[in-house]
Amino acid sequence: MNVAVAHKGSRPRILFVGMQSSPHVARWIEMIADRGWDLHLFPVNAVAPSDSLCGVTLHRPQLAGPRPEDRLERPPPSFARARAPGLRVEPFPVTLSDVGGIEALRAGRVPLGGSGRTAPLMQGPSSLEALIQELRPDVVHSLEFQHAGYLVLQAKLRAREPFPLWIATNWGSDIFHFGHDLAHRAEITRLLAAADFYSCECHRDILLARDFGYAGPVLPVLPNTGGFDLDHVAALSSGVPPSARRCIMVKGYQHFAGRAMTTLDALVSLGNQLRDYEIILYSVGHEPLERAQQLIADGTLNIRIVGSASHDEMLRSFASSRLYVGTSVSDAISTSVLEAMAMGAFPIQTNTSCCEEWFDDGVGGFLTTPHDVGLIRQRILTALEDDGLVDEAARVNAETVRKRLDRAKLAPRVAAFYEPVLRAARKRSGCEPPVLLKI
Missing domain, CATH: 3.40.50.2000 (Glycogen Phosphorylase B;)
Structure with a gap:
């Protein structure tokens, strides 16, 4: 039986954090785009989204200052023009206080912990935290560690309110390679300690995550890029x-x-x-x-x-x-x-x-x-x-x-992938448990 999760009076809301230009991100999201869920994506930079990205609302951070000199320059034209079918691009107003003031804005980038990784300030953890407060998603799902996962970790550390349940998905070299670097090793350990659920596409990486101290639930091992038609x-x-x-x-x-x-x-x-x-x-x-x-x-x-x-x-x-x-x-x-x-x-x-x-x-x-x-x-x-x-x-x-790798078979498995997370989210919020509907 194929199932989808439905909540009484509301749809599951998932906020992805990832590389909006990546076809891998697009293919993963595509597999649940027809489920009727409320899907959102926070971009890790201002690069144009993938032509195949669909079924999701892409939030573009944009400074909303009271004075013209406080406003951010226009986003790159490629980002502003990109419109794949089924993709909504919405400006997300970010205030100077959200990004730490005008001097911080001029500095341009913000560190993501002690690993040496940085993020553009407008797509940094303060902007992500502000979006989370506005959207109040059931789940935050980071797709990759060193850019998306570290970003979510910093947003969670700054959060002034209870943080949504967080799925941290490991991509290719996230642990296997970067885990040998001492600075990244420390950051990966912190990430895995803060994440509520872990997922990866290799059984090898489950063992590595456990070696890094992860003790939480592991979601089904599935190819991160989805399957093939x-x-x-x-x-x-x-x-x-x-x-x-x-x-x-x-x-x-x-x-x-x-x-x-x-x-x-x-x-x-x-x-x-x-x-x-x-x-x-x-x-x-x-x-x-x-x-x-x-x-x-x-x-x-x-x-x-x-x-x-x-x-x-x-x-x-x-x-x-x-x-x-x-x-x-x-x-x-x-x-x-x-x-x-x-x-x-x-x-x-x-x-x-x-x-x-x-x-x-x-x-x-x-x-x-x-x-x-x-x-x-x-x-x-x-x-x-x-x-x-x-x-x-x-x-x-x-x-x-x-x-x-048959996408027709993988898509229901990806939908089922989220079921235990959405159940936990509803339980934590005190809402009625989700109803499983046949598709």
Whole structure:
């Protein structure tokens, strides 16, 4: 039985705090946008929202001073113009006292604890607290730790009234990577002590949260980016078996976690075997971009560099690829792994993610390590030479996707995800318990 939560005389009100430009945020919210709930989003900066964000009211903090010189400059035009279907953007008036006075406003940013993370003052904890006092949501749900979660923590520490129940959702590297930094470790510990509910997309991260002292309830483990519309995926599929494809998808991140340069080293060592292949390099960092341009100029590899692309365009690229390679020192499930599995590309991903929770090494894909160029090279070579391996992996992964990533099946599970939180919120407020309605 699919269920939704309904309150007598009111709808559940959820305030999300997250990166409004992130398609991951948009896809999560989309899965409950048709439930009739009252959904709101506090942005972590003034960047334009994702084109796919819908079913939610986005609150844009705006200074409401009595004098023209006290008013904030106009928001970036891209933010003001952005209007996805089903998205409401509402200015939220913030007073000088809310942000600590004109001098604080001129300073521009506010620290989020002792980790070194900061937030724009207009999207800082004082503005968030003011919005919470006005909206009085049943639940505050932060989507990611270092920007959204730290922000909610500071708002809760400043709160002058009882704070709503708080779900803290862990994204990719929030604990697995940042937990090794002493300053972040202290902030993560404080966050988990203050949160009422915890959620994540890896069973690995439940154990890490417990190690950090979290003792509260853990919500069901679900992919943070939502699932796939499998009919749409089928429509984007090339229909070509992986063994007949002649493209390789490569994630181009080179930053605190990404190690695209290691992947490129492995590919260069396979130059002769890759003469008939096109390397599709996407999400490209500065250093990998320069390296790729040099390799193109030298004729070493046939590389196509992808700049901005729609999600459908990326899925089509996966559907034309024999394999996908992602190398990083930290990640959660990795959305790219799920996209590769959905489109039949053989995933080769570092074991610093939790992809082993989605496929068996050597069956649905390969696990590697982030610094072993030789191992990555060997895994790529095997996937290039073994047609049976990649075709069978596509079959196995398609079944996993059908069982675990079908959006039609995930959406009711996401709705049920909130039920214990909403029950607790109503119980705490002394209201009647929610009624479960069939959908």
